[in-house]
Amino acid sequence: MAQVDKKAGLLRKSSASRKPLKEKVVLMYDEIFALEDPAKNNPRFWEELFLMKVNLEYLEGKLESLDGDEVMKIKDNINSLFHNCIQALAEEHQIKVVNALQTLCALLRGVHQRNKSTSGFDIINMLMGFDKAELRMKALMESLDAQLCGDRSHSLKSLCFKLLLCLVTVTDNISQNTILEYVMINSIFEAILQILSHTPSRIQHGYDAVVLLVLLVNYRKYESVNPYIVKLSIVDDETTLNGMGLVISQALSEYNRQYKDKEEEAQGGFFSAFTNMVGSMFIADAEEKITVHTNEAILLALYEAVHLNRNFITVLAQSHPEIDIVSTPSVAAPTMPIAPLGTTPPSLDMLASPELPLDPNLQTSNLLITFLKYSSIVMQDTKDEHRLSSAKLCLIILTCIAEDQYANSFLHDDNMSFRVNLHRMPMRHRKKLADKSLPSRPLVCAVLDLMVEFIVSHMMKDFPMDLYVRCVQVIHKLICYQKKCRIRLHYxxxxxxxxxxxxxxxxxxxxxxxxxxxxxxxxxxxxxxxxxxxxxxxxxxxxxxxxxxxxxxxxxxxxxxxxxxxxxxxxxxxxxxxxxxxxxxxxxxxxxxx
Incomplete structure (x- = not known):
């Protein structure tokens, strides 16, 4: 069978004796991009379209090739495509639903890609017609809510999340995405909570649900009343909060594990032998090979949860067997591109096993410990703007924790002692601390260690003043609590x-x-x-x-x-x-x- 050229939609390229042969779905797309109504001569046009496999590359490429004026010429057909996609979501036939979801993704991305400078209202008009936008978006959000809350397959729910994430992230600045006004009105907050509170759903879709929630929370959060902020701040269901905490903890743990594996890999073999032979002059070079791509989405989710919901503070201290020392790297599906370290969601195996077999050598951990280890990695290198922002967010989260009365009570609790192995920046004048030599201490000691480590290791030409101020403020808040409660910390x-x-x-x-x-x-x-x-x-x-x-x-x-x-x-x-x-x-x- 001839190789399909997906970009051009060709089953057979043209030659001297034969015309090019196009896929049936591509021919139907071409009818949509014509000026006439495609259903005029074929009343079953839309029904047939959603029974055929979507050619995402061709559809997106075609939309991206059109400027705003050209899209407006075929606006009625684009509006009809959007409308019929929404109608197909209500079908019992799962193939139609899948194809409709994929078509909507291509439609949203394609129209936005070429018209980035166009106002949000014009984009809405191109996609669904401004006069019918409220009705269309209400129907879309209700259909997606029903799919997520209903007894649907995991693959279908995953596509629903992909569409919602596509809808939220089509603009560089989320607050300029005017379509999200309809997502604010037609809330899917309860559906997200249901996913997080139900273990099988959380295992499959927890990461997408948390990322989607944090993005929606940040939509015009300082300009208007965001219903997702209000609802997140009053969540008190223990199962839901634990589910969210588990997703965050496992994502950070996966990153910590990947970093540790890369660190050990960089220290092993011939390179390590060579550096040992010539001394420690190449330590910095060896460290630079460990690429740190931080997971801002999960970090932001932790900040919003700690900052907005006081009930979430209890989740920070819930103990479980330490999962970031398990050396079972996830194998990515062959069709998926390999993402930078730390930006991928944790593997399903990790998400499926929050409770690991108890082992006498297995350390007890919790979300706060996992976050402190993550922060110790992020704070090592703040030379570029991206990593500087990540370190700043880590310190802001620590500030929120240090300001909370309940958080301080378990930070300083002598009965909650842990051995926290923080990552330390390699320096020529000090030896690497052996993990086994660390005693079990209250968690506040680990926080203070992290702050001291930051102070010691960042006195450099490009001085991170803002981070230093935040760091000293965290120390000040912790000592104020000790003074107030007369806690004599052995530190x-x-x-x-x-x-x-x-x-x-x-x-x-x-x-x-x-x-x-x-x-x-x-x-x-x-x-x-x-x-x-x-x-x-x-x-x-x-x-x-x-x-x-x-x-x-x-x-x-x-x-x-x-x-x-x-x-x-x-x-x-x-x-x-x-x-x-x-x-x-x-x-x-x-x-x-x-």
Missing amino acids: TWRELWTALINLLKFLLSHETTLLAKYNIFNLALLVVNLFNMFITYGDTFLPTPSSYDELYYEIVRMHQVFDNLYCMVLRVSTNTGQWKEPASKVTHALGNIR
Whole structure:
């Protein structure tokens, strides 16, 4: 049988003796793109169309080749195609439903691709006619809701999610996608919750459901009342929240596992032997080979859940056997392209097994631990804008957690101790910490370790000021809770004090360069205020009197840093300039230390 040229819709190419032979469905598409009504001479045209396999490449390519004026000439036929697709979704014949869903995807993508600069209202007019848009979209959303909630096959539900994700993501800026106004009116929120609360459905479609939900939550969230935000904030069903947490946890765990596999692969073999032979000068090069493509969709879902729904905080602490150490990599279907590390949903095997066989060597984990490990990977490299944004989102999530009373209670609970193996940036002056040497400690220790690690490893020319401010603020919120509740945390506080002092030293050394870009006095004030808290209230939360002695020893030992800081802020505050007021605040704050 001749090879089909899908792009051109040819079953047989033309030759000297034969005309080109086109697929029947392609000939029918050509009738739609003609000026006349395709059903005029064939009343069964639409019924026959949806019985034939869709040629997505040809249909999308044809639509992309037309500009706005050309689409308007065949607007009636495009409107009829959209309308008949919606009608086909109500058919009992599953083949018709599948073909209608695929045709709608091609129609949405094709029309938007060529008309990106066109207003949302014109796009709606091209697709379904502005006068009938509300009716058409109501019918579409009701059909999709029925498919997702009904007893349909998993493959059909998967196509429904693909169509909805296509509908949501056809524009670069989701808030400019005017069609979503109809998705706001005709909510599918309950259908998404049903998928997440039902285990077999969550295993198959949980990832798509969570991504779709977080995208809808972010539609014009600051411009108007978004019903998905309101509904998500009041969800209190434990099964649904656990289902959402499990999807997020497994996606992050899959990423952590893939990263760990790549890290071990990079450290093994001839390359490792070669670097060991010549020393540690190539450590950075070896690390760069581990490509980190972060999963922003899942990270954003975690942020929205923690930020909007206080009931979700309980999900963070729910323990389960650690799943990111299982070395069973998922095998992608041969027809699917291989996506960058971390951007693919977790394998169905992983989603299907939230409960793993208990093993004496298996560590207990939870969503928060998985997120902390993920954050430790993301925060290692913040040199480009993309990774910088991911690290910022991680710190914003940690800020939300550090501000929550219940989250703080389980973070500081001595009865909830875990061994958290955070990823640390390779540095020549320190050895890699062995995983087995880590003790079990309250989770707040892991959070503080992550913050200290960030402070130590990012003092560089391209200084991430915003991330440093957020990092120190997280530490401040945790210590405020310890002071308030008089919790004496057994932590190696000296590492934190040393990191903070070295940060002040870095700000002093690069004063001229940094002041040209940032208000360094704001960060300096946050650090000085932390030391003031330790000095003034340390007796309420430091574990032993010797810890207090260590604090004073460090301050006295590094007094030159504080003296230099005082001289610098005094000089700036006594001169007129834009930094006079923030510098004077640091001057006053230093009085307690000096």
